[in-house]
Amino acid sequence: MATLFTAPTFTQRTWMSRIGYTAFLLAVGYLIVLPLVRLQSMAFAGNAQGYRSALDLTDAGEVLWMTAALALGSLVIALVFGTVLAFAASRLPPGYGLLRAIPVLPIVMPAVANVVGWAFLLSPGPGYLNALLRGLPWWNHLESGPVDIYSAPWIVIITGFGLTSFVYLFVSAGIQNISAEHLEAAQISGSSTLGVFFRVVLPLLRPALVYGGGVALLLGLGQFTAPLLLGLNSGVDVITTEMYRRVTESPIDYAAAAAMGSPLVLFGIAVVVVQKMLLGDQGRFVTHGGKAFVASRTRSPWAAVTILVYGFFALLLPLIGLLIVALSPYWSASILWGQLGMDNFSALFDSSHLVQAILTSLVASSVAVAICLPLGFVAATLLVRGRRHRVLRAIGDLVTSLPLGIPAVIFGVGFLLTYTQPPLVLYGTKRSSSSSMSRLWFRSPHGCR
């Protein structure tokens, strides 16, 4: 019997998926690359007026130096804390599994809340922790301090705390992939626990550290919240705060802001390329021996203590700071226990703006997730299974890696400049925040790896 419909041949299927992936990459490329192109064209417009204006900045060198110091300093802190926490999470005693979530929680906490919480605690004058520390005998002569949260080192520390979660996520996934037998073999061979960590665990974590470190470095370069909220008073400026100033203070200079973002974009792309070079042959880091794979069996109560201590400092302390101020009529060094109340909350909920703002955030987030998931799935499928499409896969790899190398503030400005103009006008609608958030999906392929 003749068949009416025949299944497509292998070649036909290959071409169909090639066309599909090309269309997908064109759409995604348009969304990602266009804002960057728009920024650069603006920066180069009028005989590169944007770049001239940016270079005219009197303290350009200092801003660049501070940006690098913030990124590298917070990277070191995040790498150390993130790795130690991930190692601890892999050694939690039975029944303490829930503690694994603690190092991730700071991601959930809005950066603004975290930074403001720390300011309430460690502001030199009325900071609650500073007031407590001034009670110690060797600091009781001080009128302010001893910690100045508004100084550059503390901005670096707070930023590093925030980035720790990202490193933790990557490194703990890496640690879970190290077979217990590899660690036991090192121990049996004569290494102490520290020796095993430095000689075996750390080298095997290289992909996770390079990747997580790369992400943390890029996020550190694009850090905005801590420098803006804490560094404004003390004159600690980084590229992102300068860009913000250019687009919010009169006279508004989008071209200069675009030009200032260029080093970040270039550096971001460089980080993505270096990441790929450093990882090279992934076979050097794979310890999965197939059927004999055994996850780490070593358990230690110290692991739980380590995570709890981190949770107390990184999460609980700033929350306590926020809560006390929220319940107080005003902020002062001494807590007014008798006057704590819900007045601030009542005043806030009386405002219709708050409800509207919460609603907008919820809708925008849901739409963003709905957009992110399918796009992320297609991208991941191309990267993981698209071996037949080498060129498309390489382009997809680059395009999906690009957003990692571009700080949020640049993307924000780029989106603003691009989508306030036809053909796709999104500015002022909820669609624009969804679109901005949709860049989140670009990280999903890296999560898949």
Added chain:
Amino acid sequence: MTTQVQVSALTKRFGRNTVVDDLHLQIEQGEFLVLLGPSGCGKTTTLRCLGGLETPSSGTISFRDRPVFDADRKVDIAPNHRNIGMVFQSYALWPHMTVRQNIRYPLKVRRMKKAMAEGAVESMADMVHCGELLDRLPSQLSGGQQQRVALARGLVHRPELVLFDEPLSNLDARLRDLVRTEIHQLHQRLGFTAVFVTHDQSEALALGDRLAIMNQGRIEQMGTPWEVFQAPVSEYVAAFIGMANRLPLVRSHVGWQTTTGEPVDIGSARIGGDQAVARLRPDDIAVHRDSTTVPAGHVRLPATLVTAEYGGRHYDVTVEYAGHTLYLKSSIGADGTWVGDLAPGTNVTVSFAPSNARYYSDGSTAVTTSADAVTVGVGVGVGE
């Protein structure tokens, strides 16, 4: 001979589950001891306790009179201070290090500079036929090569005790035999003291100076491979050491017989009660076209052919006898390949010499076997 390892009253519990139960063990210097048993019998946990990778619940472990674990005296020497070597099932080579770095690792972390300077790494690599591979990464090696490198790493620092945790199970059949022979040769040459864990009886018989058959955390039988093979003390050991066929017997007024009434002369075996079990190896049962060719004195059983698989110089034959499945190996001799030509369901006769079988009380705790039995164990049906 001096005692290298002494284990007394070793017990390991995981929650309410006792995995190793009051284990006593003495390993002589240069001895190759094999712990044999099925999954969950406690052999790997015993090995890990010896290595310090698991903390026993009670008991003592001493290496050359030096206690490395003593629950009462709170002694628990860490694995890195026990001077042991270990070869894992997954090879556990560090993928970021070259073969040379992997083998050198125990010498480096133990600061054995003299051994390194004298070329211990290179000579050990040569000994396991990996001298040419020193600058390669583990991912560039085959499974057999990886396990040889792991072997070199486990032996290079001349440890007091070498632990093998099913090191051949990840290899294919041909390589398994090859690496097994190499381990045997290395042991003969270097004379190290070893504990080898496996569930494969052929590995155990080939490698062990002594075998310890483990069951539910205890040693069911300990002896030389010959002793264990010839005189398994319990039905459990018999089943594990290759006596795959189980034939129930009943006592009648004329003596022991099969469930279909064929008399069985159990010789000098002493069995209490009216129920017994005969255990037989597949190559101790013969298959015949009919009962006329069964030698005198052999037990003959009417059976039905289930399947006959060609195995080169023999057929692996499965027959059904009175509701029991029997497995046998039929040599391809002068009378050709007639078994293979039979259709499933064909009536045949199988036979065995009663002296080749081992007899055990059925399900009872007191088991007495024939004259060369060594000790008393628990009769548990395994390998049905």
